[in-house]
Amino acid sequence: MNTSGHAAADVRDDTVGLHLTPFRGLRYVPERVGSLAAVTSPPYDVVVRPDGLLHLESADPHNIVRLILPQAITAGTRHRKAAVTLDRWLADGVLAPDPEPALYVYEQHGDGILQRGIIGALELTTPAEGVVLPHEDVMPHVVEDRAALMRTTAANLEPLLLTYVGDGDGAGRVVERTVERPPLLATTTEDGFHHRLWAVTDPAEQAAVTAELGRHQALIADGHHRWATYLRLREEHPSPGPWNYGLVLLIDTARYPLRVRAIHRLLNRLPLADALTALDGSFRVRRIERPLSAALDALAEATAEGNAFLLAGDGGFHLVDRPDPALLDRTIRTDRPDAWRTLDATVLHSTLLEHVWQIPDAPEDISYIHDTEAAVAQAERRGGTAVLMHPVREDVVRDLARQGVTMPRKSTSFGPKPATGLVLRSLALD
Numbered sequence: 001m002n003t004s005g006h007a008a009a010d011v012r013d014d015t016v017g018l019h020l021t022p023f024r025g026l027r028y029v030p031e032r033v034g035s036l037a038a039v040t041s042p043p044y045d046v047v048v049r050p051d052g053l054l055h056l057e058s059a060d061p062h063n064i065v066r067l068i069l070p071q072a073i074t075a076g077t078r079h080r081k082a083a084v085t086l087d088r089w090l091a092d093g094v095l096a097p098d099p100e101p102a103l104y105v106y107e108q109h110g111d112g113i114l115q116r117g118i119i120g121a122l123e124l125t126t127p128a129e130g131v132v133l134p135h136e137d138v139m140p141h142v143v144e145d146r147a148a149l150m151r152t153t154a155a156n157l158e159p160l161l162l163t164y165v166g167d168g169d170g171a172g173r174v175v176e177r178t179v180e181r182p183p184l185l186a187t188t189t190e191d192g193f194h195h196r197l198w199a200v201t202d203p204a205e206q207a208a209v210t211a212e213l214g215r216h217q218a219l220i221a222d223g224h225h226r227w228a229t230y231l232r233l234r235e236e237h238p239s240p241g242p243w244n245y246g247l248v249l250l251i252d253t254a255r256y257p258l259r260v261r262a263i264h265r266l267l268n269r270l271p272l273a274d275a276l277t278a279l280d281g282s283f284r285v286r287r288i289e290r291p292l293s294a295a296l297d298a299l300a301e302a303t304a305e306g307n308a309f310l311l312a313g314d315g316g317f318h319l320v321d322r323p324d325p326a327l328l329d330r331t332i333r334t335d336r337p338d339a340w341r342t343l344d345a346t347v348l349h350s351t352l353l354e355h356v357w358q359i360p361d362a363p364e365d366i367s368y369i370h371d372t373e374a375a376v377a378q379a380e381r382r383g384g385t386a387v388l389m390h391p392v393r394e395d396v397v398r399d400l401a402r403q404g405v406t407m408p409r410k411s412t413s414f415g416p417k418p419a420t421g422l423v424l425r426s427l428a429l430d
Contacts, residue, residue: 017131018164018213019123021245022101022206025199026155026424027185032094034060036187040195040421043158043222044068045142046370062094064421068149068157075145079152086153097429102199103206104423105178106249108416110193113259115416116175117251118200118209119159119423121430124234124244132162133219133401137409138228141363146229151236154427156247158420160223163394166252170212174205175252189419197422218250219398221258221414242430249418253394260397261413262389264375265348266367268382270357272313275385278356284322292317292376296388303390307347310388313379323347331355336405339396344389345411352387361409368410 033039038060056065070082089095104119125131150156166172183196200206220227230246237243251258267275279285288295288310295310295317302308308321331351332341340346353359359366369375372388379386392412400407 016125016129017215018218018250020103020118020120020210020213020248020250021123022103022201023121023245023247023425024097024099024101024429025104025119026090026095026097026426026429028062028421029093029096030185032092033062036185036422037189039063040187040189040419041065041068043417043420044146045225045368046417062089064157067153067155068420070149075148079148082149083152083154086155095424097426098199100201102201103209104184105175105198105200106418106422107179107183107196108193108418109196110191110416113416115251115256115258116179117249117256118171118175119247119249119418120209121156121242121245121425122162122248122250124230124246126231127404131217132227133217133398134224134227134406135219135397135401136224136407136411138225139361139363139409142225143228143232146225147232150229150233156230156425156427158226158424159247159249159418160226161221161251161258161414161417162218162223162248163221163251163253163258163414164213164216164218165254166212166216168254170208170210171250172212172252172255174200174209178205185422187422193416193419195419195422213250219401221251221412222417223248224409242427245430247425258394258414259416260391260394261370261415262391263410263413264369264372264389265387265410266369266375266378266382267357267359267365267385267387268367269365270359270385271383272311272318272379272385275311275313275357276318279320282324282327282356283320286319288317288319290317292372295319296372299388299390303344307342307344308390309344309348309352312376312386312388313384315380323351327351327355337400337403339400340405340407343392343396343407343411345392345408348387348389349408370413 039062041056041064056063067082070078072078072081106119108115178198183198186196188194234243299310302321311318375386
């Protein structure tokens with residue numbers, strides 16, 4: 001990522017910036033679980049396939065997925081089950097709080113990426129305050145579900161992923177010094193990523209982190225629904241206290257750039273043949289007789305010229321590009337910046353889903369899937385249509401967020417995402 005010019009833009013002109021505070025982390029007691037790797041999970045919204053959920057549940061009886069995605073017939077029963085499970089694990093010594101409040105340095109290493117950041121309890125602010133910048137809309141039913149889970153468990157079970165562009169002082173120096181020490185924990189997960197965690201308890205080091213972050217704003221890279229959940233729960237607890245803060249991982253992308261990947265759509269009730277027929281005359285459609293990797297390469301080439309999508313569901317791939325400009329003019333709102341109007345996600349939702357295919361953005365009609373192969377496989381199995389997307393550049397995301405413009409929901413997937421289960425935050429301890 002080209003960060004020239006971004007650092008200055010990230011520095012706050014006033015005194016209101018990020019306020020990250022230490023907390024007493026809840027962590028697994030290694031002697032009580034099979035392995036730390038066996039109790040971790042990807043974030044809740046990445047565990048989309050039932051077989052993936054079952055795999056995690058069977059990896060260890062104490063896998064964190066039993067808290068973030070509890071299984072029961074009704075929503076209320078699920079959330080109560082998570083709360084009971086959390087209380088039992090605490091009583092049994094499976095989870096235990098650290099002895100003193102800390103900020104946590106977290107490192108991930110794998111797949112050619114080294115990422116380091118700081119986990120802490122961040123004071124909540126509204127988008128109007130310009131400290132934490134969302135860039136995507138959220139789905140109300142997801143926020144409601146996450147709010148009920150947090151409300152019932154009184155815990156932040158997994159950190160949001162936020163990015164900022166640091167200035168080289170304070171936090172960055174603390175991170176680099178800390179990783180020279182022995183970690184609290186180290187584990188390697190199934191995806192080959194190595195994870196290490198350290199506690200920063202020295203008041204001077206905590207103050208250095210706080211001082212630098214107080215000059216910056218942050219972009220929500222992953223966790224818009226959980227951030228919206230934090231804000232909703234803060235409204236329910238107006239008195240100052242633990243509900244005024246939320247668990248986050250802050251990454252300085254000037255030092256450690258993230259990868260930005262696309263999130264694909266699965267149109268559960270739209271057969272691919274019907275989707276292609278409806279495109280006649282409004283988009284160019286070409287069948288790609290190549291494997292998935294080559295088809296994605298063709299998608300990348302097409303998106304360099306304009307809006308493009310890759311459709312799948314019949315065992316092959318169909319490249320959809322060159323939309324009719326008159327159709328775009330009729331279907332895309334004009335009160336947004338050009339950078340928003342020309343987003344693939346904007347064209348997909350405003351032109352294709354709403355106008356051409358007339359599909360409501362409801363859970364039973366559209367599933368959002370991070371894994372490309374899983375999206376294709378599910379489309380073929382269900383007789384639906386997978387819409388494969390090309391990633392948006394991070395500078396586009398950040399610039400729109402600074403303008404207060406949100407992208408269509410699930411437009412981006414920043415990563416690598418933090419492993420869930422390495423450190424939790426109990427609001428009862430704060």
